[in-house]
Amino acid sequence: MKRSNLVCLSLLTALLAFANPALAQLTTNFESFNTAGSTAADGWAGVGNTSNGQSYDFSNTGNTIASPGEAGGHFIEATNMSYYGVSLGGLYTLANQLHGEGYLTIKGSQPSPAILNDYIAIGFFNSTNAGGPQRNLLGVTVQEYGATTHSTDWRGRTGISFSNGGRLDASIGGVDTRHVWYMPSNYLGAYYFTFDYNPAGGPSGLGQLTATLTNVTTGSILGGTLTANLSATSAANRAAGAFFDSFGLATGGQSAGDPNSYFDLYIDNVYAVVPEPSSLVLAGLGLVALLRLRRVRF
DSSP: OOHHHHHHHHHHHHHHHHHOGGGSOEEEEEEOOOOHHHHHHTTEEEESTTSTTOEEEEEOOOTTTSSSOEEEEEEEEOSSOEEEEEEEEEEEETTSOEEEEEEEEEEEEESSSOOOSSOEEEEEEOGGGTTSOOOSEEEEEEEEEOSGGGTTEEEEEEEEEOTTSOEEEOBSTTSOTTOOEEEETTOOSOEEEEEEEETTOSTTSSOEEEEEEEETTTOOBSSSOEEEEOOGGGHHHHHHOOEEEEEEEEEOOSSSOEEEEEEEEEEEEEEEEEEOHHHHHHHHHHHHHHHHHHHOOO
């Protein structure tokens, strides 16, 4: 086969995997937090998660699904971002298909109502943002109590934090751009969360994030499916993008900080599904092939 044809074939293969996420092979990262040793061996580690008032890590407790072994603990309102999670082995962006799911439970918060002025994120994040403002997040978040009739309900959301500090929150049917799940503080059982990001989804085809939160005890889905659509109206955020190299828990980096405001939260049996690193390599090869192709003379 001619060299020019090889370059064309390499370019075509790479661009197909890059342009159509369904054609790229996916890999699943699952963690059941069986023991501290097995969790560390799987690559789970943290930065800032056990200092300056934060105390969340592997925990040999069973708050989430009864059996011992989970991740979480004590989260305070903090000036800088911290995290506990696992490296994904590559850098992912809003051009990639992403999925997360697992169990979470909230065991308490203070003061009452807890004004965290911040949130705990469960999902994809960028480890290089630790120690600074929150950036580059995609997944579900837990926040302080709501207002009026929901003044004793914790709030859950799904959305994207971009690299420029902008944020896109989900809605139901496009009506409320900051729609939330309300989680009663007198229910200390588990919820099951799922979220999916489709880079070609949404009305504009620029990306769509959907998520659900299910009460494990009753089997009911709270508030319906939340949806966040990227569109031309958020051009600045879309251009800035978001970049993820890890999955797990992240908090802090959105306020002045108050060690007296805290949540006790845990997660267990979590899944992160991303394209195989080889798919990312293909995308890179496509760019290289494109540059080489421009120099080929036929």
